[in-house]
Amino acid sequence: xxxxxxxxxxxxxxxxxxxxxxxxxxxxxxxxxxxxxxxxxxxxxxxxxxxxxxxxxxxxxxxxxxxxxxxxxxxxxxxxxxxxxxxxxxxxxxxxxxxxxxxxxx
Amino acid sequence: xxxxxxxxxxxxxxxxxxxxxxxxxxxxxxxxxxxxxxxxxxxxxxxxxxxxxxxxxxxxxxxxxxxxxxxxxxxxxxxxxxxxxxxxxxxxxxxxxxxxxxxxxxxxxxxxxxxxxxxxxxx
Numbered sequence: 001x002x003x004x005x006x007x008x009x010x011x012x013x014x015x016x017x018x019x020x021x022x023x024x025x026x027x028x029x030x031x032x033x034x035x036x037x038x039x040x041x042x043x044x045x046x047x048x049x050x051x052x053x054x055x056x057x058x059x060x061x062x063x064x065x066x067x068x069x070x071x072x073x074x075x076x077x078x079x080x081x082x083x084x085x086x087x088x089x090x091x092x093x094x095x096x097x098x099x100x101x102x103x104x105x106x
Numbered sequence: 107x108x109x110x111x112x113x114x115x116x117x118x119x120x121x122x123x124x125x126x127x128x129x130x131x132x133x134x135x136x137x138x139x140x141x142x143x144x145x146x147x148x149x150x151x152x153x154x155x156x157x158x159x160x161x162x163x164x165x166x167x168x169x170x171x172x173x174x175x176x177x178x179x180x181x182x183x184x185x186x187x188x189x190x191x192x193x194x195x196x197x198x199x200x201x202x203x204x205x206x207x208x209x210x211x212x213x214x215x216x217x218x219x220x221x222x223x224x225x226x227x228x229x
Binding site: 026028029030031032033034035036058061063065066067072073074092093 | 140143144145146148149151152153155166167168169173196197198199201207
């Protein structure tokens, strides 16, 4: 299962109110490293299916959430648990880095 | 029906300009494009779009509260300050040879850029 797109209007229901931890991929269409990290995020989504929900948000189209969480560098991968931001990884990181971050919270 | 193949549009001129800038700057700084040319292509396209929209090639790998203000601040206008000072390009356009993702190219075909543009139409 690939990462599901969320928007400014669905973010609260999909991320903040989620019963399981949520990995959010903040991306933009003209960002090179976002292209590198997208397949990694999709793999994580498959590997942790049922344990972690994986979503992506286009920061160009959804500046509200991006601003609220102080997103600067893209891609930024943010982990939410119980409605709170608990961790963050910036840039195109290898799958192991992302998996190690997730493991701390599941 | 009007043909889509009219004279080169402003958008294509900016694309050509950013392609040319990227190639020249890579050679001047001894940096290389990404092994995945689609990464290079989207960044060049992103820079060209910002040049058209804002007058300056603001980095497409950042989120800004106010793009016009950022252009004036100039910090993230390509080549950005971290690139000029420390050869740090988090957009992965200019990679130092020791970077795992650095390829061997300092040139990119226009075809490659247009291919990526087409694949992103409507996305």
